[in-house]
Amino acid sequence: MSPKITTELLKQLRQVMKNPRYVQEPVQAYIVPSGDAHQSEYIAPCDCRRAFISGFDGSAGTAIVTEQHAAMWTDGRYFLQAAHQMDSNWTLMKMGLKDTPTQEDWLVSVLPEGSKVGVDPFIIPADQWKRMSKALRSAGHDLVPVKENLIDTIWTDCPQRPCKPLITLDLSYTGVSWRDKIVALRSKMAERKVMWFVVTALDEVAWLFNLRGSDVEYNPVFFAYAVIGMNTIRLFIDGDRMMDPAVREHLQLDSTLEPEFKIQVMPYGSILSELQAVGAGLSPKEKVWLSDKASYALTEAIPKAYRYLTPYTPICIAKAVKNAAETEGMRRAHIKDAVALCELFNWLEKEVPKGTVTEIVAADKAEEFRSQQKDFVELSFATISSTGPNGAIIHYKPVPETNRTLSVNEIYLLDSGAQYKDGTTDVTRTMHFGTPSAYEKECFTYVLKGHIAVSAAIFPNGTKGHLLDSFARSALWDCGLDYLHGTGHGVGSFLNVHEGPCGISYKTFADEPLEAGMIVSDEPGYYEDGSFGIRIENVVLVIPAETKYNFKNRGSLTFEPLTLVPIQTKMIDVNLLTEKECNWVNEYHQKCREVVGAELERQGRHEALRWLLRETEPLARVQ
């Protein structure tokens, strides 16, 4: 991976930052966030402006370019990758480390007095705008919206915005019709006394209407907004996809419906003017509900006094709690996914010693096995197939320049997942195809202890996920080790592999309490720069827990692993496990045998079945 040469691009950007054709007054700094107009984490190629200007294409990062400097803020997952991808024009700002300045503090330290800092008002979320604008103003600078995106002005071969066909999901997948979802949303709106709700996140639009798309790779979403009134439904979407008879039928566009369920379809680009019209027509006390992460542009369309902003929307919260149909779908998807991975690991075990399997080959083979499974749609994120030192690059993606051959001497880390029509998967396994060193086993076992500590945790109803994060680290901390990322994220149901409002992280204090039906990942790790990476990840379902007592009748929760892929026992130093931990591994493997074994049998995959049976032999602890 050689860095992108950005000298010329930065020169061009600095020119348009002063060009009156694009800016009312010259801006001394221009912020390029990583999101799109929907604050998506995964974005379409046309929205990869930060990657275009810097070369760094990780999923999280913010670039700021001033007349003299170019700086990139990203988190621990991407320190190595960003350092590799960016040239010497760029300064890497390692978020989470003590001495790294915030974007605001850095701007204040480098800008001349009374500077203007520009940003695209459609890309920056309103809450970030507010924070940054306040910090800059108090230092005598101004944050200004620049209507035309300045990156787009210099991006001559920018790809088109995608506009692909939609998939309709029936009740057997979703459990609840879009009409009933609208009814539930309106009842939440009535509770909070708001008259309008603006749906800006792409996965929220998709979930609400029981539709899926493929405008963004890995995330089955489509470019659209919706504005829900107490008696109206407006869907802002482009292209001829509304001409598809299946979609028209699904949305009952041609049926005689009660007016409050009649969907008005409008052009995607008309959202701002329509919202401004809504804003202009409000009577006193008529509030409009938006996420506080909606774009500054859309938020500003509603006069301040009429805004009702919350960190999580009622759709986000409803979407997180999976119903029986969704949970069953997720179970099915994870069984199929396990079948594919048993095939893959069985294959790798035979092929790796031959020295012909590279990271890319292994990733492709994983996709091949997954694609053989029923209702497979696509991958749920770019496969992290990494061996040896590449494993320490937390969100690594193999490319020809870095592609390493798997061997019997190095640890192999595979973090991968897929979109099936019935569910989304995300699983990480760390394997050794030769003989791991004592140190590698020791580190692996600490990570496993952390994984089990979260997975087996019992906690009261109403507990927020961030309160569980330290459980995942405790065994590592005892030996002076740690990892620089959160422990878990929400997972969608045939939707985004990362979703809110719950998670398990030392960083997220605004997460919503965990409740039965929520689905999160449990993925502690340990990374040694230049040597290896270890991560053990299951997707787990929040379920009620039976406890001996029941304090204040609150009830308790715990997790059930949905992922059912063996954890390599060769990597475990059994003597470091407690009896309880050892039993957990054995019971988990017993379940893999029973559930995935039956499916392998059913699919006639006998060799993979034999691999599964061997890999799930019970551990024996020496007393």
Added chain:
Amino acid sequence: MSPKITTELLKQLRQVMKNPRYVQEPVQAYIVPSGDAHQSEYIAPCDCRRAFISGFDGSAGTAIVTEQHAAMWTDGRYFLQAAHQMDSNWTLMKMGLKDTPTQEDWLVSVLPEGSKVGVDPFIIPADQWKRMSKALRSAGHDLVPVKENLIDTIWTDCPQRPCKPLITLDLSYTGVSWRDKIVALRSKMAERKVMWFVVTALDEVAWLFNLRGSDVEYNPVFFAYAVIGMNTIRLFIDGDRMMDPAVREHLQLDSTLEPEFKIQVMPYGSILSELQAVGAGLSPKEKVWLSDKASYALTEAIPKAYRYLTPYTPICIAKAVKNAAETEGMRRAHIKDAVALCELFNWLEKEVPKGTVTEIVAADKAEEFRSQQKDFVELSFATISSTGPNGAIIHYKPVPETNRTLSVNEIYLLDSGAQYKDGTTDVTRTMHFGTPSAYEKECFTYVLKGHIAVSAAIFPNGTKGHLLDSFARSALWDCGLDYLHGTGHGVGSFLNVHEGPCGISYKTFADEPLEAGMIVSDEPGYYEDGSFGIRIENVVLVIPAETKYNFKNRGSLTFEPLTLVPIQTKMIDVNLLTEKECNWVNEYHQKCREVVGAELERQGRHEALRWLLRETEPLARVQ
């Protein structure tokens, strides 16, 4: 404990809420916070306005009185106590429970449109004013400052504000002179480019000048403010205490000093006008540093553009990290405190079976034994001496109406501490003087496991205390149990027994990272309403930890218990402990034997020494 009858008082308050003599316009609601003008937790009798109007005298709570309603917000520690102390005029708002409205939401739900909500601007912290004012304004109401405190207008026998003599502390206690503390503070001010620092918290004034007082019971502080400029020091303090030759000598009031160390002494009541004068004389870019918890009145004295507000002041942070002199003093204080408690428990063991020891007698006896120790000053908080069901009232204080006799049939919980000139103590032990039930032992052992999990935790430098809170609960959670309070608080050095900026709680996310030298309590518990209470509390010092590895060279921390009082082994179900936990108890008891045993020997307290030796016999775990 019978509730205070408040019908007549509320009637009087509702009258003055409309009386133009006190309010410009009638207020429809009046907020009575629990603090004083320094946002102290423990307050002088003249500041106990919330207790006066409601009867509830716990350390935390906010009363709001409207024309129709009277409501009291308090936290889990005080639910039972508040319910006992308040009459039926009052509604108890249980903070931390899911369905309890915030003060703002409740006000919005009960107030007529366009209401005025009054509050004393000297009592409400600026950050609370801001939050509440914003919430009320967005619902069409107004928060208004009422200069004259309305409670004071109806409190005919309100006591005088105390003004007691000061104690000076030399370097052997403080480790750093007040001059050097001023130098360090000014260097922090220079770093942040502020010209003035306003010291509003009483313990910060006391710490800065190495002075102590006794204006507030249990907290060795005195009523004063200070305003530190880059070249000036102003101390606002009343009474003739500045005439004391020891104080004049200590502060070098009569010496020829460099002008920047010359202390100008001014009347306590002149702080507002002096601060307004400072505010009026500021040049552009001259900032004034205040805690964001300083009163609204003082904060408003500085024009908004000139304010520099932080949640924790540099004094608060410096004060939390104890130097070698302070740490050694704390160690000495805890050894003396342990001697007193060994005497007490030995005495209780003999006396309780006679049926003559009440909670008050036991508390008095504890004070008697403490007062025999060198440099004893006073108690550090009201002794919680509680047996049987009283133990479930988390911050119980025995009074004649509730006073219960200790017996061999009930659990006894003693949470007590003292101020010694060399340090502050705070220790809880839960004892049974007969034979505890299996269930009592089970619960005690879960609490002990939680206590050990925190005390023995190893964690990276820079970890915030709230990330350790779940460790204390994990064993309880496993059985469906929990406790409704935080796990630990910062402890001052011959200063307030509760101090910021660190702590261990699921609630505090704004805590500063733990660092070596900080001192906190570790006090998980379990409470069964109507039956018993269990809590095990040590004061612990944050120390560097030796670990096998050292990830990113961050270094690790752990805790060293300063409290050295036996944990009753009779209450422990040894079979529920892991080997590691069992070893922890045995090593802890070994240290109690060595350190406290030597001091008991030195003081010739042979009977207590025999008690200590018996109580610290090693536990034996059945394999």
